[in-house]
Amino acid sequence: MPQVTRRDFLKISAAGTGAAGLTALGFDLAQAAQLKQSFHIAGASEFHSVCPYCAVGCALVAYTKENPDGSIQLLQIEGNPDSPVNEGRLCPKGATAMQLATSARRVDNPLYRAPGSKKWQQISWDDMMSKLAQRVKEARDATFVAQDAAGNTVNRTEGIAFAGGAAFSSEEGYFAAKVMRGLGLVHLEQQARV
Numbered sequence: 001m002p003q004v005t006r007r008d009f010l011k012i013s014a015a016g017t018g019a020a021g022l023t024a025l026g027f028d029l030a031q032a033a034q035l036k037q038s039f040h041i042a043g044a045s046e047f048h049s050v051c052p053y054c055a056v057g058c059a060l061v062a063y064t065k066e067n068p069d070g071s072i073q074l075l076q077i078e079g080n081p082d083s084p085v086n087e088g089r090l091c092p093k094g095a096t097a098m099q100l101a102t103s104a105r106r107v108d109n110p111l112y113r114a115p116g117s118k119k120w121q122q123i124s125w126d127d128m129m130s131k132l133a134q135r136v137k138e139a140r141d142a143t144f145v146a147q148d149a150a151g152n153t154v155n156r157t158e159g160i161a162f163a164g165g166a167a168f169s170s171e172e173g174y175f176a177a178k179v180m181r182g183l184g185l186v187h188l189e190q191q192a193r194v
């Protein structure tokens with residue numbers, strides 16, 4: 001009997017489970033391979049990522065293709081069968097991860113609502129980054145504590161907290177922690193402690 005890995009099994013299943021005949025493990029592998037040729041991810045580039053929604057940190061595979069005009073089109077996102085975390089599975093929320101990129105309701109520009117205003121206005125990324133930097137500076141200056149009540153040097157910023165997301169890589173988490181500690185933050189939380 002041919003050896004079929006879990007990854008082979010999931011790929012073949014994705015390519016056309018219902019049409020396959022019965023041989024090894026109940027599938028005609030040659031027929032399934034032919035079906036895969038017509039599958040819409042055939043020839044696509046494969047990229048790995050992590051679901052950003054919760055602390056489980058399920059691994060994703062994103063399939064893309066380059067259009068004739070040079071633009072990159074996202075074809076499909078699915079669970080990564082090689083991941084020991086989710087072994088190819090995704091919960092209903094993670095299974096909608098593709099909508100993060102393709103939803104017509106996706107907001108892809110910074111929106112700013114001034115204090116007291118009921119309206120959001122679109123601003124540039126540069127303007128948004130400047131506003132963020134300004135707010136961080138103001139909050140840090142206003143709440144920085146050099147010494148505690150006992151006279152101990154603490155040099156901490158008590159008016160800002162930071163929360164990291166499940167999609168952080170180890171490097172991003174390390175970088176974020178370094179930056180925040182550098183600002184004197186003591187309130188750091190991470191959604192995924194993996």
Ligand code: SF4
Pocket residue numbers: 051052053054055056057058086089090091092093094095
């Ligand atoms: S697929 Fe579901 S369980 Fe997995 S990380 Fe995403 S939201 Fe969490």
